[in-house]
Amino acid sequence: MKILVISGFLGAGKTTFIKALAKHTGKDFAILENEYGSVGVDGDTLKDSMDAGNVNIWEMAEGCICCSMKGDFTASVLTIANTVDPEYLVIEPTGVGMLSNIIQSLQEIEYERISLLAPVTIVDGHSYERYRREFPELYRDQIASARTIVASKMEQADAEERKVLGKKLREWNPDALIVTEHYSGMSSDWWNRLLESGYDGQVLKDAGANTEGMPDTFSLNGVSLESPERLILLMEQIVYGQFGDIFRAKGHLRAGGRMFRFDVADGQYSVMDMDTDQEGKAVFIGNDISRQKLRRVFFRRREKGAPVKARAEISRS
Ligand SMILES: [Zn+2]
Structure with missing residues (x-):
């Protein structure tokens, strides 16, 4: 099971991005969604919008997987790996989750059957300056811990504004791949790579469906x-x-x-x-x-x- 964490601040558009990922890669994946409280803030829940027939969605509510529900989180991931064992598990933390904590928890349970893909952070380009000022620690953590950073809500921005945003993101994360163009225009190669690049940069081969002799x-x-x-x-x-x-x-x-x-x-x-x-x-x-x-x-x-x-x-x- 390969795990892709899609992080991003409140309202950045993580759910919309996950839907696009499903559409562009054509892969079936399971989703673990962390919501504060029992109802999604933006009302745009995955369950309603994705074809529920072939998507397994788990929700963890009433707490945050990066801190208060840390133990429940890793236990749930292990349970999913040991029962459903999907090829891909997409994890959508709450908007206020520390990405570095989530990565650390997942690394603790990483082994032959569970591998971590290079995490993605969605950044609302429109509110970037405000959030950066108001929530510096959290915001920086999400940006600095990602391997791919995708700017959203930049439809109205011109080339210069995109360039400026790209530069600012680069200050906090010199190594990530930063996308400030709208992601709907990205190639299918780019989308597929999100499901193939390991956390440390190596390309992960397909795990295959063979579960015989699995530990x-x-x-x-x-x-x-x-x-x-x-x-x-x-x-x-x-x-x-x-x-x-x-x-x-x-x-x-x-x-x-x-x-x-x-x-x-x-x-x-x-x-x-x-x-x-x-x-x-x-x-x-x-x-x-x-x-x-x-x-x-x-x-x-x-x-x-x-x-x-x-x-x-x-x-x-
Ligand atoms: Zn937390």
């Missing part, structure tokens, strides 16, 4: 451990196959009062200190993952009369 993903939220030593032990146990054939594990959690980020890949692990406090999360990817056993490591039940430290199985080696 399993298991994620846990709200995890913590009692000490850093316990975390190291867990890493060792994963590498030595005590929880099944796990070839990739990633996450962050609190262990003995400190926050750590951990990573397991190719039979090696790393554990690093983290200075931000976040809800604990762990993702395991592999075959025949011992889910119950892993769950017990983090959420052991206190048995009557047993000391807190006593727990089944994990000390067997």
